[in-house]
Amino acid sequence: MFQEITYINFNRQIAHNIWLMGFCSNDLASFAKPGQFLMVHLIGTQKDPLLARPFSIHSVQDNDNLLILYKTVGKGTSLLSLLKEGDPISVIGPLGKGFPLPEKNQRPLLVAGGMGIAPLFFLTQSLINLYQHEIKMFLGFSTSQETILLNELTDLGIDLSLATDDGSLGTKGMVTDLLDQYLDQESNKIPLIYACGPVDMLKRISLKAISLNLRCYVSLESHMACGLGLCQGCAVKVNNIDKPYYYVCQDGPVFLAEMIDWEAL
Amino acid sequence: MSELPDMSVDIGGLVLKNPVITASGTFGYGNELEPLLNPSSLGAIIVKGLSLKPIPGNPPPRIVETPCGLLNSIGLANIGVNAFIKEKLPALQKISAPIIANIYGHTVREYAEIARIIENTERIAALEVNISCPNVEKGGMSFGTDAYTAATVTERVKNNTTKPVIVKLTPNVTDISIIAMAVESAGAQAVSVTNTLLGMAIDVSTRRPKLSNTVGGLSGPAIKPIALYLVNKVAAAVKIPVIGLGGIMDYKDALEFLIVGASAIQVGTGTFVNPRAAVEVAHGLYDYCLREKIYNINQITGSLKKGE
Numbered sequence: 001m002f003q004e005i006t007y008i009n010f011n012r013q014i015a016h017n018i019w020l021m022g023f024c025s026n027d028l029a030s031f032a033k034p035g036q037f038l039m040v041h042l043i044g045t046q047k048d049p050l051l052a053r054p055f056s057i058h059s060v061q062d063n064d065n066l067l068i069l070y071k072t073v074g075k076g077t078s079l080l081s082l083l084k085e086g087d088p089i090s091v092i093g094p095l096g097k098g099f100p101l102p103e104k105n106q107r108p109l110l111v112a113g114g115m116g117i118a119p120l121f122f123l124t125q126s127l128i129n130l131y132q133h134e135i136k137m138f139l140g141f142s143t144s145q146e147t148i149l150l151n152e153l154t155d156l157g158i159d160l161s162l163a164t165d166d167g168s169l170g171t172k173g174m175v176t177d178l179l180d181q182y183l184d185q186e187s188n189k190i191p192l193i194y195a196c197g198p199v200d201m202l203k204r205i206s207l208k209a210i211s212l213n214l215r216c217y218v219s220l221e222s223h224m225a226c227g228l229g230l231c232q233g234c235a236v237k238v239n240n241i242d243k244p245y246y247y248v249c250q251d252g253p254v255f256l257a258e259m260i261d262w263e264a265l
Numbered sequence: 266m267s268e269l270p271d272m273s274v275d276i277g278g279l280v281l282k283n284p285v286i287t288a289s290g291t292f293g294y295g296n297e298l299e300p301l302l303n304p305s306s307l308g309a310i311i312v313k314g315l316s317l318k319p320i321p322g323n324p325p326p327r328i329v330e331t332p333c334g335l336l337n338s339i340g341l342a343n344i345g346v347n348a349f350i351k352e353k354l355p356a357l358q359k360i361s362a363p364i365i366a367n368i369y370g371h372t373v374r375e376y377a378e379i380a381r382i383i384e385n386t387e388r389i390a391a392l393e394v395n396i397s398c399p400n401v402e403k404g405g406m407s408f409g410t411d412a413y414t415a416a417t418v419t420e421r422v423k424n425n426t427t428k429p430v431i432v433k434l435t436p437n438v439t440d441i442s443i444i445a446m447a448v449e450s451a452g453a454q455a456v457s458v459t460n461t462l463l464g465m466a467i468d469v470s471t472r473r474p475k476l477s478n479t480v481g482g483l484s485g486p487a488i489k490p491i492a493l494y495l496v497n498k499v500a501a502a503v504k505i506p507v508i509g510l511g512g513i514m515d516y517k518d519a520l521e522f523l524i525v526g527a528s529a530i531q532v533g534t535g536t537f538v539n540p541r542a543a544v545e546v547a548h549g550l551y552d553y554c555l556r557e558k559i560y561n562i563n564q565i566t567g568s569l570k571k572g573e
Contacts, residue, residue, distance in 0.1 A: 001300040003540060041538070047333045047486045047514070051538055092301075092540065225328050225335055226537040230293045232339050233328035244321045245342065264324070 001228075002027045003092045005043070009065055011083050016145045017072050018115075019081050026064040028093050032057045034123035035098030035219055035254040038068065039227040041090040042079055049076040054224050054249070056119035056196075057094060066091075069118040069148075095227050096253050099123050099194055099217055102131065106215075107189035110137040111179055111205055113197020117149055119219050119253075120196050128156050134189070135159065136182070140175025140197065144168035176204045183212060193217070193257075199265055206257035216257035222248040237264035270554035271561045272547075274308070274529050276506050277429040277454020279363060279391045281308035281529060284562060285519070285547040288510050288533030289314050289367035289393060289433070290339065292543075294353040295360065298536075302544045305361040308529060312349070314367040314395050317375045317382075319345040329466045329475040334487030334512075335534050336464050338478035341369065341398065346379050350386055363390035367433070368422075371401045373408075376418050380425040391428050394418060396448075397435040397460045397482075409435035409460075412447035419451035431508065433457040434499070436488075441495050442502035449503045457508040457531065458496045462488055485534040486512040493525050500526025500567060514542060516549025523565040 002025070009022040028038070034057070041052035053076050059067040072078050083089065099119075102108050108127055112120045117139065127135055135158045141147045142165045153160055161178045162170030171178060175197075183191065193216035195205045202218045209216035222234035227249045234248035238259050246252065246259070272283040286309045292298070295310050304310055322342025329336045344352070346368070357364055366389045370376040376394065383389050396409035396418055408414050415432070423430055432448040434441055436459040445456050461482025466475040474480075492511025500507045509527030513519050514535045522530045535542035554562060 003301050049330065050333055050335065050485055050534075051330055090539075223326060223328055223330075225330075225337070225534075226540070228293075228540060229297050230291055231328065231337070231537055232290075232322060232342050233325075233337060235322060235325045235327055235342070237324065 005088050006091050008087045015148045019070050022065050022067045029060045029064045029066050032060050032094040033098035034126050035119050036094040036096050038091050038093035043088050051225055054227050058118045059122050071115050099254050102192045106192040107134050109191045109193045111195040113140045113201040116197030138175050138179050203262045209257050217254050218257055219253050220248050237261040268560050279429045283308040283547045284529035285543050286531045287543050288531040291533040291536045295357045298540050301540045306544050307362045309363045309365050311365040311367050313343050314369050315346040315349050324477045334483050334485040336466055336481040336483050338476045338481040346382050365391045365393050367393045369395040369398045373421050377421040377425050380422040384426050393431040393433050395433050410438050412443050415444050416447040416451035419448045419453050423452040429454045431455040435460045437463050442498050445499045445503050449505050455506045458499045459492050459511050488512050496527050497525040516546045519546050524569050526567045528566050
């Protein structure tokens with residue numbers, strides 16, 4: 001774990017309200033694992049917004065360039081989008097537990113809903129060498145205007161299936177329908193599911209995976225004050241009588257689907 | 266050769282090498298931040314509030330950010346005093362800063378019992394008694410809102426311990442100085458002022474509270490002016506040391522609290538914003554004293570001048 005003031009390499013809009021930011025940190029980049037996150041704090045905001053914000057590590061490039069992908073949803077992310085190359089930014093990380101890797105007889109199936117693509121892109125980068133032709137990825141976006149990273153994922157050689165809510169690109173409907181259809185087909189390799197996206201999507205995928213007895217990892221989002229296990233603000237209800245709450249920052253953000261109490265979420 | 270500033274303070278017989286303490290519930294069980302800082306450089310560490318039995322805490326959402334503030338309803342989640350002593354305390358042996366246990370109960374008897382359990386634990390240097398929690402025997406009213414109950418809790422804890430007892434006061438009262446005087450009379454060796462202020466935040470699109478518990482405690486820079494006022498008021502009412510807290514983010518904030526009468530300060534929400542905040546406050550105070558040729562930090566305490 002490191003706490004650093006680092007400098008922005010680039011910060012550019014890549015789709016409607018969606019931004020990609022890169023900053024330099026050799027230490028953070030060399031320890032970062034897919035599924036882990038960073039606490040990113042604006043410098044000189046005069047205490048409002050007060051707290052740092054958690055962001056998944058989206059990618060590591062050239063050994064020392066860390067990327068985050070974010071949507072401008074509030075004051076903090078709007079201010080973040082105004083930062084320019086060379087501006088300083090405060091970063092703590094890498095934090096949390098990442099995605100466990102598949103075993104030999106497993107085929108990685110990645111399911112991303114909207115901004116859920118942020119940590120899964122990093123996962124594809126680390127899986128690609130080991131599972132070149134095995135990775136299957138399902139992407140769901142609300143509309144073609146918010147559809148991102150198709151070219152990058154295609155360039156990696158990943159087998160993609162795309163759905164949009166309005167049908168403006170790919171299949172019209174839910175990404176979970178595409179996944180369900182796929183899972184209902186015969187396969188000689190056991191699927192291992194990695195999912196990140198809206199809670200309703202994760203819940204549906206998890207319940208499906210549990211019913212088929214498939215291993216499924218979900219990456220959860222939560223409000224966090226610290227990201228360091230101090231505040232206990234990021235509680236998530238789990239199926240454990242002795243310890244009913246786990247913490248997204250320390251126990252997660254990646255959880256085994258069957259651990260989560262989906263009724264409570 | 267110039268004289269170096271003496272930063273040590275005496276809190277009811279507990280001597281701290283500097284006046285900077287971590288606030289309960291914001292520094293985990295003491296060693297979580299070791300990758301980022303040296304906890305030994307702090308005056309003392311107050312660990313997460315401990316109850317007799319483990320408490321799972323409230324359902325999420327537990328926190329929401331408000332302008333310059335943090336509203337929380339964690340629900341006093343903790344592993345319980347026995348698990349703390351057995352599982353967490355051994356890892357703190359190499360930290361030289363005194364460890365202060367923050368304790369709370371649902372009944373007066375529970376407070377007394379926790380004090381008794383901790384009494385034989387040498388590594389814990391003092392107790393900070395959180396009296397802001399609901400009293401189940403009195404319809405859930407906070408122990409800290411009634412002078413008699415606050416004094417009773419203090420007295421019962423004192424009866425079971427030889428360690429210094431600090432009582433952490435709630436600001437959600439009509440006159441905090443009455444409660445402060447009551448716990449002083451009951452034997453408290455110091456008071457911490459102040460705990461969080463009760464507050465709410467509403468999602469207008471759903472008309473629901475943003476916290477699952479509806480009500481939470483507000484902390485952070487938003488409450489600093491109120492906390493300063495309360496410290497000033499309590500310091501005038503009692504002879505025991507006052508530990509000031511509420512929105513301290515840097516050494517200048519800390520100085521404000523010392524000036525209005527605090528003998529020591531706690532950094533709480535500031536640690537969430539910057540994990541090194543408390544360490545930086547300690548360094549900042551030292552550099553300030555050196556620069557201003559203040560040879561004893563205690564000279565700052567209560568040095569407030571009259572308004573013009």
